[in-house]
Amino acid sequence: MSQATNNKIFSNLWMIAVYLFLYLPILTLVVYSFNDSKLISTWTHASLRWYEALIKDDDLISAVLLSLKIAGISALMSVFFGTFTAFALNRYKRFTGRTLLSSMSSMPLVMPDVIVGLSLLLMIISVQHWLGFPDKGLFTILLGHALLGTAYAAVVVTSRLREMDGKLDEAAMDLGCKPWQVFYLVTLPLLLPALISAFLLTFTLSFDDVVLSSFLSGPGYSTMPMVIFSRARLGLNPTINAVATVTIVVVTIAVIASSFYTSHQERKRKREEAQAYSDSNK
Numbered sequence: 001m002s003q004a005t006n007n008k009i010f011s012n013l014w015m016i017a018v019y020l021f022l023y024l025p026i027l028t029l030v031v032y033s034f035n036d037s038k039l040i041s042t043w044t045h046a047s048l049r050w051y052e053a054l055i056k057d058d059d060l061i062s063a064v065l066l067s068l069k070i071a072g073i074s075a076l077m078s079v080f081f082g083t084f085t086a087f088a089l090n091r092y093k094r095f096t097g098r099t100l101l102s103s104m105s106s107m108p109l110v111m112p113d114v115i116v117g118l119s120l121l122l123m124i125i126s127v128q129h130w131l132g133f134p135d136k137g138l139f140t141i142l143l144g145h146a147l148l149g150t151a152y153a154a155v156v157v158t159s160r161l162r163e164m165d166g167k168l169d170e171a172a173m174d175l176g177c178k179p180w181q182v183f184y185l186v187t188l189p190l191l192l193p194a195l196i197s198a199f200l201l202t203f204t205l206s207f208d209d210v211v212l213s214s215f216l217s218g219p220g221y222s223t224m225p226m227v228i229f230s231r232a233r234l235g236l237n238p239t240i241n242a243v244a245t246v247t248i249v250v251v252t253i254a255v256i257a258s259s260f261y262t263s264h265q266e267r268k269r270k271r272e273e274a275q276a277y278s279d280s281n282k
Contacts, residue, residue, distance in 0.1 A: 082153025117215030149202030
């Protein structure tokens with residue numbers, strides 16, 4: 001065989017090995033969620049026993065709903081603040097405090113979650129001592145998750161803004177569009193795939209976060225990861241496999257739908273650019 005063939009075979013085998021390393025544990029978890037045995041690692045026969053137990057597990061269901069609520073709201077907050085941060089850093093090259101803003105917006109990316117959580121906890125305790133609020137609970141968890149998510153959202157939106165041609169905004173304003181019309185009709189459609197990607201990323205980060213939630217949660221506000229970790233101390237219940245499988249299915253569907261939508265929007269944008277270029281040359 002030729003060197004090119006050997007390289008192709010090696011590349012394919014390496015890719016398969018990487019995918020097995022990444023996804024085989026997840027596949028094993030999904031398979032064992034249909035196991036009838038109480039032992040999490042011993043297979044007996046297929047059953048929906050643990051999905052039925054999941055439906056009756058009020059504490060876990062409440063934790064999942066709380067995690068979804070927190071993840072959804074914090075993801076929206078992260079995309080909102082991250083987008084404005086990205087605009088400030090990319091569209092305005094010089095303003096007072098730009099270096100500080102750039103540094104602070106990227107600091108949560110490299111700061112350990114334990115340090116961020118402890119810092120927020122000390123800040124909240126200090127503010128509560130001075131003003132009497134906020135109490136640890138939903139608001140404080142949202143604050144911590146939004147802080148972390150904003151940094152990731154800013155990175156995603158920034159990468160998209162760097163690819164966009166600023167002349168499109170100038171052309172729209174030359175044609176009579178007002179600034180808000182330029183943003184709504186030109187910038188936002190081009191930025192939408194990045195906003196969706198940022199939302200999905202920050203939603204996932206918030207949904208599975210346990211460190212910040214542990215520092216910032218109060219009585220009655222236990223998220224799904226916190227409940228799972230607390231139960232793991234006494235031995236994992238196979239119900240956890242069921243809730244993990246449901247989560248994997250939902251996330252997979254969301255990612256696939258987002259990928260199809262993003263691809264469709266990108267193809268549509270390229271067709272419109274080609275049509276506009278063709279019309280301008282007539």
